[in-house]
Amino acid sequence: MKATLQTIADELGVSRSTVSNAYSRPDQLSPELRARILSAAQRLGYSGPNPTARSLRSGKVNAIGVLLTDNLSMAFTDPYAVAYLRGLAEAASARETSLLLLNLPKDEAAGRRVISNAAVDAFCLYCVPDWHSALELVRSRGVPVVIGEDPQAFGPEASYVGIDERAAARRLGEHIVNLGHRDIAVVAHWIVDDGVSGGRTGQVHADPDDLRYYVTGERVRGFRDAFLAAGVPWERVVLINAAGNQREEGAEAAAHALDRLDRATAVLCTSDVLALGVLDALRVRGLQAGRDVSVTGFDDIPEADAAGLTTIRQPSVERGRLAGELLLDPPEDPVLRRLTLPVSLVVRSTTGPNTAKEKS
């Protein structure tokens, strides 16, 4: 039989409470007794209090649930996500808390089971669409939650760490129109969506106000803000959906902006990863970024620097770290649970003045 606290207690003729204290409250017993208990435990192959029982009694499990939609590997593949998770892990680790990666399967019932069964002290909703059926269940669990997308999505009880997506995108848009670009394409991921995948990559006609996925939607709206302010009507912009947030999909999307007579002189992307794909597409076509076509990204992932990508830098690791801290020590004051972090425009070599002959 597996050893328990009682086993050790019986062995030494002390009470179970005392053995428990030897592990959890060393100040409650004499050092000598504690030493005897620990050595007896070692002898009997007892590896310390059972974590589950301890959690049940104490009400803490020392884990943060990270909800990931569908494809868990995305969390590992997207450099921005990696940075965010690293920050989250740092904050958690500092409090001896671990991350429980929760993969939400497509099947809704299974997803509900995953959430209800997760032994966690808090949830980090990461890349979970605002309308996902899981949200309600997460709320009913009654544990702290931090979100990074639509600040309104979860009511005031949730913490929020994010950036002003729309204003940030607007700065990119302004940078582009200030460079004289008027023939503009926007590559955005997941703006059409069948509820499961991001749809097909290709040009779409959509009202930015209707986009369902918050982050992308805000970024596209931010671009539009800049365009309208500069007198570029939205109808003139070529909007391209990318089926996912991967480099290949950026390259594929770029084809729809580049392989046409009225080729765009600027391509704005909703993420750096997509933008890197666009740069790949330019290279294949013998076009030079920043001269023939200007390209922008979003996030400032590590690869962006090497590629010379103009982008918006957001504090990714910091964002994750703050999310973790908000979850583990939620401030009383609801105002302090809502953090909007600063961003900056990073101009590199993939953007430059419009050199194309101006259309009528």
Next chain:
Amino acid sequence: MKATLQTIADELGVSRSTVSNAYSRPDQLSPELRARILSAAQRLGYSGPNPTARSLRSGKVNAIGVLLTDNLSMAFTDPYAVAYLRGLAEAASARETSLLLLNLPKDEAAGRRVISNAAVDAFCLYCVPDWHSALELVRSRGVPVVIGEDPQAFGPEASYVGIDERAAARRLGEHIVNLGHRDIAVVAHWIVDDGVSGGRTGQVHADPDDLRYYVTGERVRGFRDAFLAAGVPWERVVLINAAGNQREEGAEAAAHALDRLDRATAVLCTSDVLALGVLDALRVRGLQAGRDVSVTGFDDIPEADAAGLTTIRQPSVERGRLAGELLLDPPEDPVLRRLTLPVSLVVRSTTGPNTAKEKS
């Protein structure tokens, strides 16, 4: 007060057991009663049986602990690791099990606490050095364990999924010597080690039989096997330590092979990531891989293909998947718990015949 099973039971005047059955054993009660129970639960904001209490009673927590040393972000940064974790996550997810990422801090006492407190059904020892003090504690937890490094490190009770590292490396070595290379450098990570970091990047003189870190050690020994068989003495090989397994460190290590009069004509690396760094270093120096200098990697990560890197392909995702399956349904027969997967040599463009003038 938070709702429990009893709350619902009292509300409807049924027994607690029945409410429990409504969730866990629907066949044990009439559909109508079950429906009443579930709707009462919804009304009272009850989100289902408490996972911790359930785990305590049933002895299962539906989580696999993934032990990561020190820097958790490495797990996300190294493409091979990402693939492995993805496979593991797939296997886990298929059984509604999640991954608990356990970050082992430098501080040993804290590390012990992390392991003892982890509520998991099994441990996956991933990138944990064989001599790490945590291993003993993991063993004493008495749960299934899978390892991916030294098959001998954990005794026969552990499962093992790996490859024949040494034989695989030997094939790379043979490929290189068959191409006529005799001035060879080996870039290996973590072959010197102060117990914490991987030491300083630079040339070292070491007996391959003394290398502490299993995977790297086996690969280096495999290279040596090929060299010796071809009559290249080990003393002739330039062995370079990389302080870590990152591209930059590969590039830095390459300097020690390239910036010298007796420049190596072939550089063998213990990982693709390092090899990509070596290719970067070649490019900077205006050297062409496969013509001026041959370069090999190990793992066949996705980026290797694009780079034309000659390497050993190992089934990374599959390896993780099998590890997960072994953990969740450990076969009775110990033999079936030890899997050695096949690998293949993938020859691409970074290797070619030795064109340098033969030394005396």
Next chain:
DNA sequence: AGAACCTTCTGTATCGATACAGTACGTCGG
């Protein structure tokens, strides 16, 4: 009709710990 059986629910013991109040036994100031 009576035994055997199924379905549907109940009741109690238990999983392995922690919380907290309580006891026993010094020690110390006045």
Next chain:
DNA sequence: CCGACGTACTGTATCGATACAGAAGGTTCT
């Protein structure tokens, strides 16, 4: 010499569920 206090330990209730034996009631078979 006595009450106040601190230290070291004990005992019981409890955390929130599941397991399993059993009871009540209706059916089926012979």
